[in-house]
Amino acid sequence: MTTTTTTAPQPQPQPQKVSSSAVRREKETGGALNVFSHAFLILWVVLAAGPLIWVALTAFRPSAEILSDPMGWPASFHWENFSNAWNKANIGQYTLNSLIILAGSLTGTMLLGSMAAYVIARFTFPGNRVIFMLFAGGMMFPVILALVPLFAVMENFGLLDTRPGLMIAYIAYSLPFTTFFLTSFFRTLPTGVQEAAMVDGASHTRTFFQIMLPMAKPGLVSIGIFNFLGQWNQYLLPLLLNNEDEKSYVLPQGLASLAVSQGYRGDWGALFAGLAIAMLPVLVVYAVFQRQVQAGLTAGAIK
Amino acid sequence: MPPRFTPERVRYDRRYRTLDKYRFIVGFLAVPLAFYALFVISPFLQAIYYSFTDWSGGPVANFVGFDNYEKMWNDDRFWDSLEVSVLLLVIAPVLTLVLGMFFAYMITSGGRHRRGRAIAGVAGSSVYKVVYFFPQVLSVAIIAVVWGRVFNTNSGLINGGLDKVGVDGPAWLGGDETLGLISLLTVISWSFIGFYVVLFSAAMGAIPKDIYEAALLDGAGRARTFFNVTLPLIWDTVRTGWIYMGIQALDTFAICLVMVPPHVLKVTPVFLYERFRDGQYGYATAIGVVLLLLSMAFSLIVMRVGNRDRIEY
Numbered sequence: 208m209t210t211t212t213t214t215a216p217q218p219q220p221q222p223q224k225v226s227s228s229a230v231r232r233e234k235e236t237g238g239a240l241n242v243f244s245h246a247f248l249i250l251w252v253v254l255a256a257g258p259l260i261w262v263a264l265t266a267f268r269p270s271a272e273i274l275s276d277p278m279g280w281p282a283s284f285h286w287e288n289f290s291n292a293w294n295k296a297n298i299g300q301y302t303l304n305s306l307i308i309l310a311g312s313l314t315g316t317m318l319l320g321s322m323a324a325y326v327i328a329r330f331t332f333p334g335n336r337v338i339f340m341l342f343a344g345g346m347m348f349p350v351i352l353a354l355v356p357l358f359a360v361m362e363n364f365g366l367l368d369t370r371p372g373l374m375i376a377y378i379a380y381s382l383p384f385t386t387f388f389l390t391s392f393f394r395t396l397p398t399g400v401q402e403a404a405m406v407d408g409a410s411h412t413r414t415f416f417q418i419m420l421p422m423a424k425p426g427l428v429s430i431g432i433f434n435f436l437g438q439w440n441q442y443l444l445p446l447l448l449n450n451e452d453e454k455s456y457v458l459p460q461g462l463a464s465l466a467v468s469q470g471y472r473g474d475w476g477a478l479f480a481g482l483a484i485a486m487l488p489v490l491v492v493y494a495v496f497q498r499q500v501q502a503g504l505t506a507g508a509i510k
Numbered sequence: 511m512p513p514r515f516t517p518e519r520v521r522y523d524r525r526y527r528t529l530d531k532y533r534f535i536v537g538f539l540a541v542p543l544a545f546y547a548l549f550v551i552s553p554f555l556q557a558i559y560y561s562f563t564d565w566s567g568g569p570v571a572n573f574v575g576f577d578n579y580e581k582m583w584n585d586d587r588f589w590d591s592l593e594v595s596v597l598l599l600v601i602a603p604v605l606t607l608v609l610g611m612f613f614a615y616m617i618t619s620g621g622r623h624r625r626g627r628a629i630a631g632v633a634g635s636s637v638y639k640v641v642y643f644f645p646q647v648l649s650v651a652i653i654a655v656v657w658g659r660v661f662n663t664n665s666g667l668i669n670g671g672l673d674k675v676g677v678d679g680p681a682w683l684g685g686d687e688t689l690g691l692i693s694l695l696t697v698i699s700w701s702f703i704g705f706y707v708v709l710f711s712a713a714m715g716a717i718p719k720d721i722y723e724a725a726l727l728d729g730a731g732r733a734r735t736f737f738n739v740t741l742p743l744i745w746d747t748v749r750t751g752w753i754y755m756g757i758q759a760l761d762t763f764a765i766c767l768v769m770v771p772p773h774v775l776k777v778t779p780v781f782l783y784e785r786f787r788d789g790q791y792g793y794a795t796a797i798g799v800v801l802l803l804l805s806m807a808f809s810l811i812v813m814r815v816g817n818r819d820r821i822e823y
Contacts, residue, residue, distance in 0.1 A: 245632065248616055252641050255704065258656050259644060261667050277662075277670030323542035326535050338539070345550050349761055349805060351779045352798035353553035355791050356560060359567070360553055379549035382542060411534035440649030442764045459651035463768045466655040475665070478655075485652055493647045497640050501708045504646060 259486060266483040270475040288480035296474070298481045300454060301461035308370055308457060309438055312377035316434050317427065319378060320385030325415055327386070328393035329401065339390060345383030354447055361448055368451040376448055377438045385430050388506070392426035393419070429503040432496065436504070439489065458485050561796035566789045578796035588797065591781035595760055595801075597691060598698065598777065599808060602759035603752050606699045610706025611748070613642065615736055617707065618714040619722070639711060642704035650701070654768035657697045658683070661769070683770055690774040697765050702758065706751055713747040714740055742818075749816040753809050760805050 265273055266288055267281040293299040327339050357376070358367070366372030396419065404414040420427070445460045456464065462481055469478045493500050561578055565571035582588050617635040632638075645653060660667040661682035669679030680686070682693045717740065725735045741748070763779040770776070776784075778801055785794040 244616055244620060248613065248620075248632065248638055251613065251703075252638060254700065255642050255644055258660050258667065261660070262656055274665045277665045277667055278674060319542040319545065322538040326538045330531065330535055332532065332535055338543070341551070342546070345546070348554055349757070349798070349801060351761065351763065351782060352557050352795070352802050353550065354782070354798065355786050355795050356553035356556035357549065358786075359556075359791075360549060375545065376549060379545045382546050383550070386542070411530070412537075415538075436647055440647075440651075442649060442651040459649035462655055463651045463764075466658060466768065479659075482652060482656060486648060489647050490644065493644070494640075497643070500647065501639070501643060504705065505709045505712065 259490070262479055262482045262486065266476070266479040268476060268479075270473060270477075273475045273479070285476060288476035289484065291474060291477040292480035292484060296465055296477045296481055297454070297456075297461060298458075298465075298484055301456050301458045302484070304370075304455060304461075305439060305458040308373050308377070309435070311370070311374040312381070312438050313431070313434055315374060315378040316381040316385055316438070317431055320382055320430070321389050321420065321423065321427065322415070323382070324386045324389030325393050325419060328390045329398075329419075339387075342383045342386040342390075346387060350380060350443060354443075358447055366448075368449055368455065370455070373445060373449050373457075376444050377441060380444065381434050381437065385434060388430050388433075389423070389426055392423060396422050428499060429506060432500055432503040433506075435492075436489065436500070557795045557798055560792055561799045563792045565792040565795075567791050571792065574792070578793045579800075581793060582796060582800065588778070588781060591776050591778045594691065594694075594775050595762075595778040595804075598694065598759040598762060599756050599804075602695055602698050602702075603755040605695065606702050606706060606755050607748065607751055609699065610703050610751075611710050611741075613638070613703070613707045614710035614714055615740060618711050619735070619740065620732070639708060642707045644704065645701040646705045648701075650764040651768055653697065653701050654765045657693070657700075657765075658769040661693050683774055685774055687775050690770055694762070694766060694770060694775075694777075697769065698759060698762060701765075702755060706755070709747065709751060710744060713744040717743050745816070745818055749812060752816065753812050756808050756812065757805050760801065760808070 264281055265277075267284045267286075268279065269285050269288075272279060272282070323338075323342070327335060327342075361367045361372055361376070364372070366375060400418055400422065401414055404418050409417070440459060441457070442459045442463070445457045449455055449457070449460070453461075453464070462478075462485055465478055465481060469475060560571060562573055562575060563571040564574045564577070617631045617638055619630070620632040620635075659665075663669060663679070663681040663684055666679075666682070668682065672679040680689055682689050721739060721743075722735065725739050730738065761779060762777050763783070766775075766777045766780050767783065772780075772784075778797065782794050782797040782801070785797065
């Protein structure tokens with residue numbers, strides 16, 4: 208698929224003569240290349256959305272039909288796939304687990320991250336730079352390296368296979384980037400307001416919660432979306448730290464194990480319905496906030 | 511005491527204010543730093559230590575020097591996994607970045623002369639940007655499950671489609687290493703291209719329009735404009751993206767674990783995970799250290815190779 212169609216813009220046959228009227232001309236003279244480029248853009252829309260649409264359509268088909276004709280259209284709508292997925296295949300339970308953990312971890316990440324970032328950005332004290340570098344450095348290491356000792360640390364604290372344990376792990380691994388991002392954000396905020404608050408007798412804590420946090424809202428929204436998607440989609444940490452009881456799985460983890468077990472049970476309809484249930488909320492959130500999501504994620508990945 | 515309970519005369523005293531400041535700093539940093547130190551920093555440091563031990567999960571870990579690394583050197587399965595990982599590290603960024611750049615260029619500059627402007631995106635470019643980004647918001651585990659179904663030999667989307675035109679599709683994930691690698695590359699590139707389209711579009715959008723107008727008046731075609739104007743001006747972003755994509759490809763874990771059956775091929779992180787599951791903790795961490803060194807070496811090489819004079823505009 209993608210491998211066969213590696214295409215950079217190809218050299219055009221000859222440099223076009225451009226007069227000022229040509230600049231304003233609506234029709235492009237690129238000809239075949241132009242048609243090809245546009246076709247490829249459209250083809251990629253099909254490739255990007257195709258598998259997802261396929262999942263959505265297949266979720267309505269009975270298992271036997273899916274196996275005999277994978278590309279078929281749903282002949283009739285089998286809503287029971289969804290209830291099977293939700294109840295029998297535990298998707299409801301997994302969704303609930305994900306929601307509970309996300310509620311704790313996202314709140315914790317935003318609170319602790321903004322607290323640390325605020326102090327690092329707005330106060331001078333010995334060790335300020337060291338702490339900043341400590342957080343910034345944490346972004347560069349692959350999580351997989353910490354995997355095994357993390358498992359042991361969690362076990363020692365009795366946090367293995369518990370919800371608080373998973374929340375803490377999510378928070379800890381989201382802190383480096385959150386703190387890094389928010390530190391640079393807090394630095395850009397004007398100092399005058401903070402000083403005025405101090406003169407008026409507000410405590411540091413009060414200044415932070417009532418003045419600086421509201422001012423930092425755009426930054427908090429960006430990093431909040433980034434962490435929301437990252438933690439909602441987390442797979443590696445739950446696989447490592449929350450693998451004991453199948454009832455406690457989070458959504459991606461539950462679906463991955465469902466995909467394996469369906470190989471034996473054969474209720475493919477429920478698997479597809481489960482996938483559709485898992486994909487729909489994030490795609491809706493994305494569709495509504497696509498500008499912020501794109502800005503948040505691209506700012507998030509490239510430091 | 512908080513300021514409101516502090517008597518007037520002490521409140522504005524310099525020493526009191528310094529004390530108050532430090533109390534606040536410590537209070538705000540203590541919990542985040544404790545979490546971070548305990549659950550992130552300490553495991554990383556421990557990993558390096560444990561890579562020199564024969565730790566198997568119990569309380570005892572004997573120092574064994576470079577034994578784990580020696581074992582790795584002689585372990586064919588490790589080299590097999592590394593081969594796959596390095597192939598991903600080399601091919602995935604090129605594939606993803608080239609396609610990402612092509613789409614981004616079309617979206618920001620492909621519709622030349624549209625609306626009477628020298629440079630503009632093709633019609634519907636905002637729709638393209640939204641749809642291409644879809645995979646980026648999904649969990650890797652879900653992507654892996656979906657594509658596992660797409661590639662399925664008998665009831666998959668691809669072979670189902672080939673069936674309709676009378677072609678017998680191959681067993682994508684059935685045992686052939688090359689097909690497995692192609693499948694893996696497809697999924698990795700598929701899931702990241704949208705991200706680079708958005709990233710490069712942002713970088714290309716920041717290039718001043720008059721540079722394009724000048725190029726156009728000089729008679730440069732679209733390809734020439736791309737190679738002589740756009741690419742040099744966004745080179746910093748390309749290089750950062752290249753490093754980022756390489757590390758992502760090296761970190762490929764969930765897609766391989768969930769989608770590709772273990773007998774077909776595995777990447778090094780999956781190999782590491784399996785050693786962890788076997789209880790070979792010391793060996794697993796040593797593999798992690800090698801992965802870390804590999805990603806650092808890769809970043810350094812790309813920085814070196816991709817080092818060009820920065821162009822200010």
